[in-house]
Amino acid sequence: MSLTYPENINHRYHPKISSDGINFVEIDSSELFIAKKTVEEKIKTPSATIRLSISPDTVWISAQELITTSDNKQWTNELSLKPFITKSKAGESREGKPIEVLRIGESDDKAMIFVLSRQHPPEVTGYLAMKAFIETISSNSEDAIAFRKKYNTYVFPLVNPDGVDNGHWRHNMGGIDLNRDWEDFNQPETRVIRDFANKKVKENNGKIYFFVDFHSTWQDIYYTIDPEQKGNMPGLVPALISETGKEFENYNPNVKPSPGTGKRVTSTSYFFYEHGAESLTYEIGDNTSREFVKKKGEVTAEKLMKLLLE
Numbered sequence: 001m002s003l004t005y006p007e008n009i010n011h012r013y014h015p016k017i018s019s020d021g022i023n024f025v026e027i028d029s030s031e032l033f034i035a036k037k038t039v040e041e042k043i044k045t046p047s048a049t050i051r052l053s054i055s056p057d058t059v060w061i062s063a064q065e066l067i068t069t070s071d072n073k074q075w076t077n078e079l080s081l082k083p084f085i086t087k088s089k090a091g092e093s094r095e096g097k098p099i100e101v102l103r104i105g106e107s108d109d110k111a112m113i114f115v116l117s118r119q120h121p122p123e124v125t126g127y128l129a130m131k132a133f134i135e136t137i138s139s140n141s142e143d144a145i146a147f148r149k150k151y152n153t154y155v156f157p158l159v160n161p162d163g164v165d166n167g168h169w170r171h172n173m174g175g176i177d178l179n180r181d182w183e184d185f186n187q188p189e190t191r192v193i194r195d196f197a198n199k200k201v202k203e204n205n206g207k208i209y210f211f212v213d214f215h216s217t218w219q220d221i222y223y224t225i226d227p228e229q230k231g232n233m234p235g236l237v238p239a240l241i242s243e244t245g246k247e248f249e250n251y252n253p254n255v256k257p258s259p260g261t262g263k264r265v266t267s268t269s270y271f272f273y274e275h276g277a278e279s280l281t282y283e284i285g286d287n288t289s290r291e292f293v294k295k296k297g298e299v300t301a302e303k304l305m306k307l308l309l310e
């Protein structure tokens with residue numbers, strides 16, 4: 001199987017293969033031939049060729065392990081069996097797919113946190129980090145129980161369901177990168193979340209103390225608001241990053257504050273400048289070990305709950 005790319009785009013992910021659509025393994029490097037466009041321009045047409053053994057059985061080939069809307073639905077269905085978790089439809093995507101939201105907690109909505117994932121479809125490691133983070137908040141630990149009495153967590157695990165199911169790179173079905181639409185709100189997906197958050201804040205005169213948007217990229221990065229800017233709980237995000245870091249030896253994540261003031265087009269900026277939520281874009285590497293992705297998601301939730309309870 002050969003994939004050819006437009007002139008300026010190189011192949012990115014190491015392809016994964018599966019015989020059941022659930023368990024994926026990386027394709028053996030000896031079966032993969034990648035031609036990248038180089039600076040010297042020796043290769044004009046970037047391509048990737050995978051040598052496959054074909055049989056009458058179905059074979060799944062995917063950039064990252066596939067986690068689709070139906071996989072997500074299964075996860076949210078299981079989670080919402082817990083008495084303190086409810087699932088509802090906040091609205092619809094451009095293609096009419098439900099945009100689901102989980103409410104985790106037994107508090108009134110005076111104190112809330114908001115969580116997003118998969119604005120960008122192939123960012124599966126970010127989704128896996130979000131899952132570990134949410135499962136920790138939903139656990140039976142002492143801190144989690146205390147946390148849920150004080151804070152309600154609202155989670156949008158798949159912000160871009162159309163992009164996910166159609167295999168898009170970054171866009172929704174309107175051809176728009178949703179994480180560039182938090183100023184103009186031209187797309188239904190961003191409007192649904194904006195309206196939902198506004199309603200929650202208004203209904204109970206509530207406050208959103210923390211906001212996190214999970215993504216994946218080449219490496220682990222935290223994009224933060226300029227630490228000079230004060231939201232509803234100044235210092236929370238720097239403390240969270242430093243507390244989390246202490247649990248991992250020789251781990252120095254890249255922290256990139258966006259300098260200065262003023263709204264930008266991303267969700268993180270929107271939730272900070274509109275709601276005062278201490279906001280974080282949580283990027284984890286495409287190739288970071290899945291075990292580490294999970295562990296770091298869990299530790300981040302543990303540290304966040306402790307800090308918010310203090």
Ligand SMILES: [Zn+2]
Binds near residue numbers: 123216
């Ligand atoms: Zn992203």
